[in-house]
Amino acid sequence: MLNREYVTELLTGKDTTKHKSRMPARIDFLQSVSGLLLALFILFHLVFEGSILLGKEAMYRLTKMFEGEPFIEGGEPLIISVLAFIIFALFILHAGIALRKFPSSYREYRRYIEHKALLNHNDTNLWYIQITTGFIMFFLGSIHLYMMMTQPENIGPYASSDRIYSDWMWPMYLVLLISVVLHAGIGVYRLIIKWGWFDGKDPRGNRQRSRKIAKVLVGLYLLLGLASLGTYMKIGYEHQNDYGKRYVEQKK
Numbered sequence: 580m581l582n583r584e585y586v587t588e589l590l591t592g593k594d595t596t597k598h599k600s601r602m603p604a605r606i607d608f609l610q611s612v613s614g615l616l617l618a619l620f621i622l623f624h625l626v627f628e629g630s631i632l633l634g635k636e637a638m639y640r641l642t643k644m645f646e647g648e649p650f651i652e653g654g655e656p657l658i659i660s661v662l663a664f665i666i667f668a669l670f671i672l673h674a675g676i677a678l679r680k681f682p683s684s685y686r687e688y689r690r691y692i693e694h695k696a697l698l699n700h701n702d703t704n705l706w707y708i709q710i711t712t713g714f715i716m717f718f719l720g721s722i723h724l725y726m727m728m729t730q731p732e733n734i735g736p737y738a739s740s741d742r743i744y745s746d747w748m749w750p751m752y753l754v755l756l757i758s759v760v761l762h763a764g765i766g767v768y769r770l771i772i773k774w775g776w777f778d779g780k781d782p783r784g785n786r787q788r789s790r791k792i793a794k795v796l797v798g799l800y801l802l803l804g805l806a807s808l809g810t811y812m813k814i815g816y817e818h819q820n821d822y823g824k825r826y827v828e829q830k831k
């Protein structure tokens with residue numbers, strides 16, 4: 580049954596029931612923490628992956644650094660597998676907890692859409708974008724993480740570009756990029772509002788400021804991601820006749 584309390588709970592993420600169990604609050608907290616960790620990861624991921632904008636050599640060196648080359652001769656891709664496994668576990672935990680906020684039947688969904696049209700409230704629309712991008716990421720994020728976990732040796736200026744261009748992964752990355760940047764940006768903004776992090780003496784003004792900063796960051800990260808994706812595609816296009824050949828480090 581979809582009553583007023585349930586809709587409020589869906590939109591605000593707050594538990595409106597009166598019972599004494601601490602469980603919903605704990606689960607809520609776990610969702611915030613896992614989401615924040617994932618958002619931080621993405622913040623760094625898109626910058627590191629954007630190293631291709633500085634050239635093939637820069638991306639190669641960074642990849643080798645993540646493989647632990649300073650300590651292990653030639654690097655060890657298994658380190659990337661382990662990292663991807665940890666992120667995948669966090670991703671599944673976060674998505675699993677989020678499932679409880681999805682409308683659980685078509686009727687509930689219709690009622691929610693009617694509610695949304697009636698309110699046309701900014702934060703309601705943000706919630707809708709987050710549910711939609713989250714749903715997309717269930718699938719695309721899993722494909723990407725599984726690939727990184729099982730083929731960590733295929734990361735590099737040519738290997739990544741061949742995958743993106745010749746293996747036709749770019750449409751997936753394009754949709755994943757837009758989804759993840761919107762989802763993380765809106766997610767962190769909602770966390771700021773929910774936990775009142777920067778409310779200070781002027782909550783209204785500070786919330787508006789947070790909103791503006793979140794919008795600028797989303798825009799910048801989208802630009803960075805698109806520029807990187809375009810660069811991988813260009814390299815992949817130029818490298819298509821040598822598909823599969825790996826990048827060789829330039830002599831120092």
Ligand code: HEM
Pocket residue numbers: 621624628659662663664666670716720723724727733734735738739740742743752753755756757759803804805807808
């Ligand atoms: C440890 C885990 C991860 C590793 C090692 C990793 C690695 C990479 C690499 C090497 C690329 C370049 C393309 C390629 O080689 O295929 C890439 C692209 C990308 N990754 Fe990840 N990734 C990880 C987790 C994630 C997660 C959790 C997400 C979001 C759900 C994500 C979203 C993306 C997106 C959107 C792109 C394309 C970026 C662009 O368009 O510039 N990645 N990742």
